[in-house]
Amino acid sequence: MIIVNFSHPLRDDQLTAISAPAGASIVQVVELLESTCQFDQQAPFRAQARALLAGAGISPADWARPVGELVVTVPPSLSAITCLVMAEMHARLGYFPPIVRLAPRPRAMPVVFDVAEVIDLQGHADEVRGEA
Numbered sequence: 349m350i351i352v353n354f355s356h357p358l359r360d361d362q363l364t365a366i367s368a369p370a371g372a373s374i375v376q377v378v379e380l381l382e383s384t385c386q387f388d389q390q391a392p393f394r395a396q397a398r399a400l401l402a403g404a405g406i407s408p409a410d411w412a413r414p415v416g417e418l419v420v421t422v423p424p425s426l427s428a429i430t431c432l433v434m435a436e437m438h439a440r441l442g443y444f445p446p447i448v449r450l451a452p453r454p455r456a457m458p459v460v461f462d463v464a465e466v467i468d469l470q471g472h473a474d475e476v477r478g479e480a
Contacts, residue, residue: 349372349373349407349417349418349419349420350413350420351363351366351376351419351420351422351448352378352380352418352419352421353434353437353448354380354381354384354422354423354424354430355423355424356381356461358377361462362450362462363377365463366466369466370418370420370446370466372418374431378404378405379405380403385424385429387401387426387429393428393429394432396429397432397433397435397436398428400433401437411443413441413443417439418446419445420447420466421433421445421446421448422450434447442472445469445470446468446470447466447469448463448465448466449463449464449466450463453464
């Protein structure tokens with residue numbers, strides 16, 4: 349499994365929580381952290397999203413992995429960037445990758461984010477179309 353992270357650095361317990369449901373070991377974590385996802389608000393986002401993924405250091409062969417060899421993403425926080433990133437990833441992978449939803453731990457001081465769930469986007473899309 350390759351994890352493409354557009355958020356904050358992931359802790360070991362978060363990595364375990366991401367890989368456990370899939371029963372897959374993590375072979376690579378690509379960190380395109382939140383600071384990398386700060387787009388120029390005065391410029392079109394499409395080109396910036398393409399450049400962001402082009403700079404990820406993932407080869408075309410790695411993007412073309414079979415569906416069984418998962419690519420999972422922790423999406424950026426800005427919704428427009430997330431939508432474009434997901435469209436770019438779908439174009440490169442041929443399917444929507446699962447996404448990780450992080451949620452704040454109740455009553456934690458300072459705020460700590462845990463993995464709330466790993467969402468199967470492609471499975472969801474297939475289900476909506478009645479293909480699942």
